[in-house]
Amino acid sequence: xxxxxxxxxxxxxxxxxxxxxxxxxxxxxxxxxxxxxxxxxxxxxxxxxxxxxxxxxxxxxxxxxxxxxxxxxxxxxxxxxxxxxxxxxxxxxxxxxxxxxxxxxxxxxxxxxxxxxxxxxxxxxxxxxxxxxxxxxxxxxxxxxxxxxxxxxxxxxxxxxxxxxxxxxxxxxxxxxxxxxxxxxxxxxxxxxxxxxxxxxxxxxxxxxxxxxxxxxxxxxxxxxxxxxxxxxxxxxxxxxxxxxxxxxxxxxxxxxxxxxxxxxxxxxxxxxxxxxxxxxxxxxxxxxxxxxxxxxxxxxxxxxxxxxxxxxxxxxxxxxxxxxxxxxxxxxxxxxxxxxxxxxxxxxxxxxxxxxxxxxxxxxxxxxxxxxxxxxxxxxxxxxxxx
Numbered sequence: 597x598x599x600x601x602x603x604x605x606x607x608x609x610x611x612x613x614x615x616x617x618x619x620x621x622x623x624x625x626x627x628x629x630x631x632x633x634x635x636x637x638x639x640x641x642x643x644x645x646x647x648x649x650x651x652x653x654x655x656x657x658x659x660x661x662x663x664x665x666x667x668x669x670x671x672x673x674x675x676x677x678x679x680x681x682x683x684x685x686x687x688x689x690x691x692x693x694x695x696x697x698x699x700x701x702x703x704x705x706x707x708x709x710x711x712x713x714x715x716x717x718x719x720x721x722x723x724x725x726x727x728x729x730x731x732x733x734x735x736x737x738x739x740x741x742x743x744x745x746x747x748x749x750x751x752x753x754x755x756x757x758x759x760x761x762x763x764x765x766x767x768x769x770x771x772x773x774x775x776x777x778x779x780x781x782x783x784x785x786x787x788x789x790x791x792x793x794x795x796x797x798x799x800x801x802x803x804x805x806x807x808x809x810x811x812x813x814x815x816x817x818x819x820x821x822x823x824x825x826x827x828x829x830x831x832x833x834x835x836x837x838x839x840x841x842x843x844x845x846x847x848x849x850x851x852x853x854x855x856x857x858x859x860x861x862x863x864x865x866x867x868x869x870x871x872x873x874x875x876x877x878x879x880x881x882x883x884x885x886x887x888x889x890x891x892x893x894x895x896x897x898x899x900x901x902x903x904x905x906x907x908x909x910x911x912x913x914x915x916x917x918x919x920x921x922x923x924x925x926x927x928x929x930x931x932x933x934x935x936x937x938x939x940x941x942x943x944x945x946x947x948x949x950x951x952x953x954x955x956x957x958x959x960x961x962x963x964x965x966x967x968x969x970x971x972x973x974x975x976x977x978x979x980x981x982x983x984x
Contacts, residue, residue: 601886602624602676602686603668605632606832609859609875610692614658614946616883627662627676631721638872640722641746644729656945669834670850672940688854688886691831691842692879695824695860695870698761700738700776703799705805712803713818716747728817731755736805738797740767744821749904751819752787759813760784761805763794767932771900771914775882775930776937777949783910784934819936826861826868840869840892848882858882864893881979897967910935915966916939916949924948945971 601617603610606628617624628634639967642648665679668792676684697715702772705713712728715721729735731757737748740762748760753862759840767784781791796808805813826841836850837843841863848856848864859875862868862983869875874896885892899915918941920926925942936954940947940962947966964970 600686601688601690602627602684603690603692605690605692605694605859605861606630606662607692607694607859607875607929608634608637608655609694610873611625611633611655611658611660611710611875611881612661612879613692613858613883613886615656616880617886618658620883620887622705622887624631624659626658627664627678627684627846628660628662629665630718630720631663633662633909635660635719636674636872637717640716640719641750642714643719643723644722645750646666646726649711650723657667660909665829669830671834671855674854685881686854690882691850691855691857692816692859693858696827697779697820698823698825700797700798700822704802705800708891709820710800712801712816712913713800714819716743717824719928725751725817725819726754726942729754729756729889732757732984733817735759735813735819736761736803736813736815737819737821738805739821739823740764740791740793741770741821741823742768742900743781743823744819745904746902747819747821748789749784749787751817751867752784752789753822754801756817757790758790759790760790760795761807761853763796766793767791768912768914771918772912772916772951772953775928776912776914776939779930779932779935779937779953782914783904787904789893799904801820824870825967826863826870831861835853839863844893847885847895848878848893856882865895867895869896871896897969899963910954911952912950913963914950915963916947918949918951942972947972 600623603626606626611634614624614626636653639653644789667679668677699716725752734972735751735756736759737744748758752758766774794940798808799806803818828838831838831842844857844862858878877896881891881893904910920941930937940950
């Protein structure tokens with residue numbers, strides 16, 4: 597029986613596990629479906645905007661079999677079967693399969709995307725969009741969450757005339773409140789992005805976008821940024837315990853003790869994070885487990901952050917519980933002139949959440965206080981919103 601660790605997936609989590617194991621002298625093989633080496637997916641919007649070249653976002657080199665897609669897992673024989681006909685034996689298997697973009701059920705959207713219609717999830721997606729975009733091109737981004745906002749501002753930075761269509765009441769509604777979203781919208785519009793909220797897309801006519809009220813947005817390029825879902829097909833077919841993601845315990849083990857899962861595909865304690873910070877935390881814990889150390893993953897207090905290019909710095913950070921419960925203290929500071937907004941939620945002597953927009957000189961101190969779950973000093977709460 598093989599003793600080598602095999603990692604399926606060369607993204608952020610898989611590459612981190614592999615790098616830590618290689619550093620510790622543990623044999624490891626990474627099966628990477630993409631033809632590229634591992635890269636930092638968080639920075640794809642900066643590549644699309646032209647701020648970085650693709651080589652800048654590369655992750656540390658690890659032994660990856662590129663362009664190899666795993667198609668099934670034989671748990672009894674501990675083999676991973678691949679689309680190229682090979683079978684790779686494993687002692688321990690790590691599922692780091694990430695997530696897939698959600699493609700909405702739109703008219704005109706069949707099994708294959710029409711020419712000019714793109715998801716925005718991989719470096720290949722980024723390359724296709726970069727090749728297509730040009731100054732003056734009409735583009736529509738469907739989806740006003742973190743990914744959609746990032747794509748819209750990146751296309752605008754390349755000179756495209758961008759319309760952002762968001763079905764919800766306001767932008768990034770999973771992360772921020774209406775007041776913060778209004779400032780975010782104002783900033784995007786200053787970059788040249790035309791924003792429409794409560795705007796439901798019904799279908800596509802090539803690259804023309806048909807809205808529910810019958811109005812048609814003429815465009816030459818469409819980006820579908822409607823969220824992601826954990827990629828769990830291999831785990832389901834292998835008979836592992838899967839809910840939203842592949843269920844893991846505090847040692848990142850699945851229902852098969854020889855198989856682990858980390859990153860976007862993993863569900864720990866009922867939660868799938870879908871963020872880079874938790875993926876890296878899980879990868880570090882798993883690497884420790886696989887090298888014989890005592891380690892437990894107990895969750896991550898994850899912070900969402902977005903930097904928008906434009907005139908002057910404009911950052912967004914959101915963390916924890918941003919909607920207060922009865923009895924919570926809320927401190928809010930808004931400066932429309934400077935495009936700044938700060939809100940923190942305090943429960944007892946603990947900071948439980950916050951939203952920060954603008955030039956975020958305070959984000960580091962606040963994040964450390966929240967991540968450490970530290971008691972707050974008995975000074976007026978307004979000091980939380982002061983500069984660092």
